[in-house]
Amino acid sequence: MAGTTIEWYDFFIYALCAGLVFDSQFFAGLGGNALLISFATIGISFFFRPVGAALVGHLGDRIGRRRTLIFTLLLMGISTTLIGVIPPASAIGDTAPVLLILLRILQGLSAGGEWGGAALLAVEHAPAGRSGLFGAYPQLGAPAGLLLSNGVLAVVTAMTTQQQFLAWGWRIPFLISVVLIAVGLIIRRKVSESPVFQKLQQTGSRAKTPLLTVVKHHWPLVLGGALLFAANNAAGYMTTGGYVQTYAVNSLHMSKSVILSAVMVAAVAWLTSTLFAGWLSDRVGRLKVYRVGFVLQLVWMFPFFALLNTANLGLVVVALLVYSIALGLTYGPQAALYSEMFPAAIRYSGAALAYAIGAVLGGAFAPxxxxxxxSGTGTVYSVGVYLAALTVVGLVVTFVLKGRSTTPLPTQGETSTIATGSAS
Incomplete structure (x- = not known):
């Protein structure tokens, strides 16, 4: 949880600043398209997530979960810190946005490999019947990272003027990453290797080409997992990707600190419902929890935007709270479900690839x-239609994907399948 919180803090602080800062500091020369291009740079990194998933997933299946997680943490932390020292375009011209995009790509490579290792390290340490609960802890890194990134940004914006914030204030959250990365490394160095991977080492059962095996024999599972995550990820990136914050400030004229504080409250609800969903999935099944979450997400989509449009702080908080509970229900069981979908020897590669592709399909360009x-329709409700369509896709996948909600994790030689009909 500590490691993924730091990873997602780094990743989300970029997304938040893309809508609040980078359009004017790095893309001002593009005129009216500056904000759109700034949001596009959030998505560029997602195309490198599958690359990171493939590379780090291969290493995770070959040399272990723990060692690869230390690498991804370092890569993310260094990239984030360097973003905080890039001069603006007014000082170094086109070099500024090029450096920004290159460092964002490195963030994408790190994020692509991070989640799979964190999920497996937690789930493969879990006692029988508690995989969902243990797997929910690395999932908490996303809402905790959102809480931390919005909190730091809210404090900085409250303590600086608009001119100071744009000049140097926005750099503070990126530079703080140096401290966070040190804490994360201390924790991860003390975590023991997954017992499942240790057994693979002892028995000589590690796959020689795990990625190739996944692509050749388990691609339906990768596709199913990707579509399932895409529905959650696109909705989640309305807040984690900075769209809601930017819309509230630019279109509804709410103050930065107020909307950031509202999102922080919602992040607590997301964190709580994520942990609850992991616990509940051990009792009723992973996919049943997913279905409840997707139905709530679908039903709430248009009331969410209606309440947001009031610009009333109380109603905006209510809108974000219910929205975040739905996100948690479709995020909490993910680590356990993905781990149970793939044999142990290729589990890192399979889970990481499904997650990374789902992120490309869902959150990459969602903001x-x-x-x-x-901008094109003149109404925010068109965004609701887009998110509702993806939610329906995710809901359908839960009836196609056959999960293993109460059985031990499959070991090498076992297979999981996609089957038509009811799922656990």
């Missing part, structure tokens, strides 16, 4: 698509 839909 940019939302901004384009809002």
């Amino acid at each position: 940019m698509i939302a901004q384009a839909l809002q």
